[in-house]
Every structure is written in structure tokens, then in C-alpha cells.
Amino acid sequence: MTTDRNVGAKSVKSWKKSEHHGAGEWLAERGTSLSLIPLTLWAAYAAYQIAGSSFDDTLAFVRIPLNSALIGLTMLISVWHMYMGVKVIIDDYLAGPMRGFSIFLTFLLSAVLVIATGYALFVLHQGA
Numbered sequence: 001m002t003t004d005r006n007v008g009a010k011s012v013k014s015w016k017k018s019e020h021h022g023a024g025e026w027l028a029e030r031g032t033s034l035s036l037i038p039l040t041l042w043a044a045y046a047a048y049q050i051a052g053s054s055f056d057d058t059l060a061f062v063r064i065p066l067n068s069a070l071i072g073l074t075m076l077i078s079v080w081h082m083y084m085g086v087k088v089i090i091d092d093y094l095a096g097p098m099r100g101f102s103i104f105l106t107f108l109l110s111a112v113l114v115i116a117t118g119y120a121l122f123v124l125h126q127g128a
Contacts, residue, residue, distance in 0.1 A: 025084060032081040039074040046070075059124065068121050075117040083110040 046067065050058045061067055083106055090102045 025088075029081070029084050029088075032077050032084070035077055036074075036081060039070065039077065042070055043074055062121070062124050063127070065125075068125055072117060072121050076114055079110045079113045079117075083107065 046061070050061050053061070062071065086106045087103055090099055090106065094102055
């Protein structure tokens with residue numbers, strides 16, 4: 001049996017040591033949240049504009065460079081935000097090799113979504 005009764009002081013010291021750990025992730029999560037506000041408002045407006053439009057009118061809307069850029073930016077930031085949120089959940093609730101594998105799968109899914117969106121916008125913009 002240990003006689004060290006200063007357990008609370010030790011945990012406070014270890015907490016203080018990692019005081020700034022995760023600050024960058026926290027700021028990135030808040031930054032993506034803030035940037036998604038105007039992008040989501042634009043997406044809602046764009047969806048309202050193209051609702052009930054013909055297929056050709058919708059293609060014409062997406063082929064406008066500004067709209068393509070905003071669609072791509074919305075998807076990129078949304079996927080990044082999703083990845084960070086799922087990563088935090090994985091970090092909090094999984095341990096061992098399952099944690100690393102889950103983070104890898106989350107990253108892989110995020111990369112596939114971003115690449116698929118970029119490819120779709122490229123094909124639509126090229127007029128295929």
C-alpha cells in the first residue's frame with residue numbers, strides 16, 4: 001500500500017502540462033463552424049433557386065464558376081468539420097489499435113468525399 005496521499009497534486013500537474021494540447025483543434029472546429037454559417041445560408045438559397053428547375057437549368061447553375069467554387073468550398077469545409085468531430089469522439093471513446101484504425105477509416109471516408117465532389121464538379125464544369 002502506498003503512503004503517497006498527494007494524488008490530487010499529481011493530477012493537477014499533469015493537467016497543467018497539457019494545458020495547450022488541443023487548442024489548435026478547438027480553434028479549427030470553431031473556425032469551420034463559423035465559416036459554415038454563410039456557406040449553409042448560400043446553399044439554402046441556391047437550393048431554393050434551383051428547386052423546380054429543369055435538369056439543364058440546374059446544370060447551368062452548377063457550371064457558373066462562383067457556384068461551383070462555393071459548392072466545393074461548402075463540401076470541403078463540411079467534410080473537414082465532420083472529420084474533426086468524429087475524430088474527437090473516437091479519441092474520447094476508443095483505445096488501442098481500434099482507435100488508430102477508426103481514425104484512418106474516418107480520414108479515408110473524408111478524402112473519398114472530397115475527391116468525389118471535386119471530380120463531379122470538374123466533370124460538370126467541363127460540360128460532360
